[in-house]
């Protein structure tokens with residue numbers, strides 16, 4: 001096949017003659033000067049060609065075609081350094097070639113298109129796109145239409161676009177509507193919007209496989225549809241941790257070329273029922289309190305987290321709890337081994353081989369370690385914590401470029417459990433501050449980190465009594481089967497607070513979340529005895545939970561973070 005695709009000829013770029021070669025998987029062109037000496041070669045893997053068009057074509061800011069019958073234009077991925085971020089920015093490269101004849105031009109366009117089809121078989125043809133118009137700085141619609149849609153069109157991708165009108169619309173659509181013909185689903189929004197799509201796709205896949213999501217021992221079926229993320233939210237942690245930059249063009253190009261990044265997912269249960277799934281943070285204490293407080297200040301946009309973070313820090317809280325965890329195999333990796341999960345990560349690849357031995361087939365995963373694990377393997381600790389965090393990935397974001405656990409892996413089937421014991425406020429600030437630099441946040445006497453497969457959190461027996469009388473009391477939980485929502489009545493600081501929540505979050509109208517008067521600890525003299533869980537930016541209505549990590553349950557249109565030193569040393573293409 002490759003020999004059939006080989007093509008070599010002289011082509012002109014501007015008024016300079018070039019030697020162009022297509023070898024099947026690679027397309028390159030080299031300027032040839034008058035003395036026939038070769039100059040710098042530009043080399044593009046065929047898998048990174050975005051489109052091939054007849055004529056002299058430009059697509060941005062708007063499509064312009066100069067129909068010259070001996071010319072063609074190649075669009076491809078071009079890398080550039082991203083300044084402060086950890087990954088590489090991808091841009092749309094464009095080169096216009098002139099041929100000596102129309103016959104040769106047609107030969108080039110045909111060969112290039114066939115090479116792309118052959119060497120890039122997993123490119124999407126049809127996508128379902130959900131835009132949250134209220135996410136982040138409310139620019140989702142604009143970002144999609146001005147930046148992403150023209151690229152999808154150039155790549156010949158057809159997309160069905162839904163601008164959401166309410167929270168959970170995307171999740172419900174994925175759970176109930178016909179998805180035939182779609183290769184993937186794209187989220188234009190933040191971590192909350194991604195989470196809706198995650199819940200919709202995982203739920204749909206389990207329904208279709210007849211699996212019970214409420215049973216923590218069940219091995220869930222991986223989702224057949226890929227998820228693309230176009231960042232337009234507040235934290236954009238999932239995008240940052242899987243691509244390394246927050247940039248809609250880079251993300252759109254990963255979707256177009258059909259990149260594939262498996263991702264671990266954590267399922268969270270309470271009282272033998274599934275509560276939610278998470279890919280980044282399941283956090284109790286500080287991160288739970290920050291989220292609860294931030295919901296009151298949604299109007300501030302992304303800044304709400306900084307404001308609420310400061311307020312919660314000043315309120316100086318800690319909480320008692322019993323933490324039990326199931327350690328992962330320490331021979332495979334460690335959260336303190338100072339490695340980073342980068343594109344092509346060997347730790348994650350070994351997990352793929354272990355879990356999916358007949359490579360590539362998502363449907364062969366019939367392993368279940370969870371149910372066979374004996375109780376004796378669980379480790380238990382009890383005490384007073386500033387925060388308890390579980391993260392399946394590094395959870396890096398622009399605010400914390402190394403993330404909550406810098407050496408965590410995207411797809412190794414484990415999560416990192418970070419225990420921050422109660423400590424002096426200034427020591428806790430030191431811990432928080434280290435998230436913004438490369439200093440090791442685990443190298444502190446009051447911090448522990450463990451690589452785990454599962455986690456249980458409960459209140460100490462004394463705490464449970466306190467909870468019933470002083471803090472949160474889970475008085476009634478009514479599950480509404482129809483839209484999977486529940487209404488919970490809780491009492492906090494003696495006052496009744498009714499939360500109307502759906503399983504994917506507190507109900508919102510026009511981007512506003514229902515106010516949750518959680519931080520009464522800031523104004524009341526009595527500080528609350530229990531915190532709440534922050535599960536990828538949603539508040540969980542239960543304190544006692546069980547979490548289990550499912551290796552590689554979903555796939556993103558991404559490839560992990562590309563090492564920016566490769567570009568510096570000239571290994572990157574172009």
Ligand SMILES: CCCCCCCCCCCCC/C=C/[C@@H](O)[C@H](COP(=O)(O)O)NC(=O)CCCCCCCCCCCCCCC
Nearest residue numbers: 190191192233234235236237281309313400432435536537
């Ligand atoms: C002193 C500076 C401290 C900086 C600490 C930064 C830690 C950042 C860790 C970020 C983990 C992110 C995990 C992802 C969570 C998201 O799913 C989720 C939802 O995102 P969405 O709204 O885009 O949908 N986002 C969140 O829950 C936000 C958590 C953000 C926590 C930021 C806390 C800022 C703390 C500032 C403390 C300042 C203390 C100052 C004292 C004088």
Ligand SMILES: Nc1ncnc2c1ncn2[C@@H]1O[C@H](COP(=O)(O)OP(=O)(O)O)[C@@H](O)[C@H]1O
Nearest residue numbers: 135136164165166167189190191192193233234
């Ligand atoms: N049309 C809509 N109206 C109100 N809320 C919505 C709408 N579409 C999605 N949502 C919800 O908005 C929440 C926040 O969205 P997200 O895109 O993550 O923005 P941000 O990063 O700013 O929080 C998500 O939980 C999502 O379920």
Ligand SMILES: [Ca+2]
Nearest residue numbers: 264392409414
């Ligand atoms: Ca992981």
